[in-house]
Amino acid sequence: MSHNYKMTRAYNEQNWITSIDDVQRGLKCNCTCVDCGSQLIAKKGAVQANHFAHAPDDQKAKHCKWSYETELHLLAKEVLNNNKKLTIPIGNFDPYNFTLIFDNVDIETPIDNSKRIPDVIGYSKGEQILIEIAVSHFCGAEKTSEYRRLNKNAIEFDFSNFVPTSEVITLEEVSDLFENSNAKWLSIAPAGFIGELCHAHERQSIKDLMFERKEFLKKYENEKASLYSAVTLLKEQLQDLSYTKNNLELIVKNDEEKIRSAYRKEYKGLVENIKYASQKLAQINENIASRSNLKNEIDEYEARLRSELNFKNQDLINKKKKLLEDINQLNSVKNFTIKENKESAIKAIQKEKKLLVEQFNKSLESEVSELSFRKLKLESEIVQLYEDRDAVQLLVNEKELLLESITVQKYEIESERERLELLEKSIIKQNRLYLNAAKNIERITPDLKELTRKGGIPWPFTHDLVDELSKEIKP
Numbered sequence: 001m002s003h004n005y006k007m008t009r010a011y012n013e014q015n016w017i018t019s020i021d022d023v024q025r026g027l028k029c030n031c032t033c034v035d036c037g038s039q040l041i042a043k044k045g046a047v048q049a050n051h052f053a054h055a056p057d058d059q060k061a062k063h064c065k066w067s068y069e070t071e072l073h074l075l076a077k078e079v080l081n082n083n084k085k086l087t088i089p090i091g092n093f094d095p096y097n098f099t100l101i102f103d104n105v106d107i108e109t110p111i112d113n114s115k116r117i118p119d120v121i122g123y124s125k126g127e128q129i130l131i132e133i134a135v136s137h138f139c140g141a142e143k144t145s146e147y148r149r150l151n152k153n154a155i156e157f158d159f160s161n162f163v164p165t166s167e168v169i170t171l172e173e174v175s176d177l178f179e180n181s182n183a184k185w186l187s188i189a190p191a192g193f194i195g196e197l198c199h200a201h202e203r204q205s206i207k208d209l210m211f212e213r214k215e216f217l218k219k220y221e222n223e224k225a226s227l228y229s230a231v232t233l234l235k236e237q238l239q240d241l242s243y244t245k246n247n248l249e250l251i252v253k254n255d256e257e258k259i260r261s262a263y264r265k266e267y268k269g270l271v272e273n274i275k276y277a278s279q280k281l282a283q284i285n286e287n288i289a290s291r292s293n294l295k296n297e298i299d300e301y302e303a304r305l306r307s308e309l310n311f312k313n314q315d316l317i318n319k320k321k322k323l324l325e326d327i328n329q330l331n332s333v334k335n336f337t338i339k340e341n342k343e344s345a346i347k348a349i350q351k352e353k354k355l356l357v358e359q360f361n362k363s364l365e366s367e368v369s370e371l372s373f374r375k376l377k378l379e380s381e382i383v384q385l386y387e388d389r390d391a392v393q394l395l396v397n398e399k400e401l402l403l404e405s406i407t408v409q410k411y412e413i414e415s416e417r418e419r420l421e422l423l424e425k426s427i428i429k430q431n432r433l434y435l436n437a438a439k440n441i442e443r444i445t446p447d448l449k450e451l452t453r454k455g456g457i458p459w460p461f462t463h464d465l466v467d468e469l470s471k472e473i474k475p
Contacts, residue, residue: 006168007033009074010040012167017074020050024407027055034074036064048324049168068134068169072159074120075174081105082171086131087179088155088194091201098126098197106366114150116143127192130154135162139186147187220455226356234273 010031012018020042023029029042031052040052040058054061082087089095102122110117111130120131132139139156147154161438162177166169189195322347452458
């Protein structure tokens with residue numbers, strides 16, 4: 001699957017994973033790619049979201065395998081390291097959620113007695129929790145078996161269906177993903193806090209299943225008894241039906257002779273009906289013969305009608321010829337009249353056409369002049385827009401320069417603040433040493449005075465010894 005997401009994490013100068021929000025713009029970020037090690041550019045502008053991009057002239061970038069999965073893994077580890085907590089399922093069957101609070105979190109650290117390096121190791125109440133994050137590659141059987149052999153608490157979170165809402169994956173999205181994604185235990189330690197919770201939940205689940213099984217078996221036995229009683233009832237009904245069948249067969253056998261005599265009577269009736277139908281058919285044939293004579297008479301009458309029709313058709317043809325001659329005469333008169341009317345109509349149309357052309361030309365000239373005026377106005381507005389755009393661009397450039405200056409000043413202030421913090425620590429340390437020395441001097445001052453007195457040496461200090469030495473020590 002292809003993802004067009006941006007890179008927001010990289011190695012800084014100290015080879016630590018850093019965020020795009022914590023570095024300077026451009027090549028000043030001094031960052032390298034977490035995959036190929038090539039130089040990166042920090043792109044921080046107003047249009048696109050802040051992100052890293054490979055330098056175009058770096059040859060290492062051609063072989064870079066950074067992907068959306070790389071970014072998601074880094075952000076997931078960062079979320080766990082920052083939040084120090086994780087919601088886990090307790091149990092494998094009908095689990096409930098439990099929130100672990102971590103005392104400490106290790107990233108990409110090998111586990112004891114193994115070369116396996118889980119994504120994250122969390123420590124809670126003295127226990128290790130190995131956390132694996134799966135996007136496209138899930139833990140295989142070999143890795144799972146080794147975790148179980150080592151009696152480790154190992155859990156895998158399924159991020160394969162995660163779809164970010166923008167081109168940059170945010171920490172809030174990944175934090176929500178931990179709360180709502182599928183998680184399964186690869187291995188659960190036989191002892192310990194988590195193991196006790198999981199095993200207690202599983203034991204309770206087994207008890208619940210056993211109770212449900214007993215209830216189911218009880219219900220099954222009740223239904224079984226009910227079915228047995230229903231089967232017994234059906235058997236009794238089947239015996240009753242068999243008895244009824246035998247009785248019906250006896251009744252049919254006794255009534256068979258009666259049915260046969262009834263069929264004989266019906267057969268005789270059918271034979272009589274056939275004889276009657278044959279007589280009716282003979283009468284119909286006689287009627288057909290008489291109607292054939294009537295058909296001959298109808299044919300003769302039809303011949304007479306045809307002769308009369310031919311005579312009338314000839315008369316109609318003659319009338320049609322005369323009518324066509326009259327129509328031709330009328331057409332010649334009509335054509336002459338139409339010709340005269342057509343000439344006058346053409347003159348009127350040409351006059352009207354000329355008038356319309358003049359009106360159209362006047363209207364066109366006015367519209368052309370109006371469009372020319374509007375064109376000049378638009379050109380002036382476009383020039384003004386270009387000037388406004390240049391002014392805005394100058395303002396944007398000034399703002400960007402000011403922002404860069406502020407960033408540099410911020411960096412200098414941070415450096416000065418760090419220097420002052422170090423100086424303050426040094427002064428505190430010197431004051432502490434001074435106090436210790438003052439206490440020691442006060443403690444030995446009586447002994448020194450006694451030694452000088454016994455030696456006949458006058459006490460060389462006019463004031464308290466600590467105050468005299470303070471003049472030299474304090475700035």
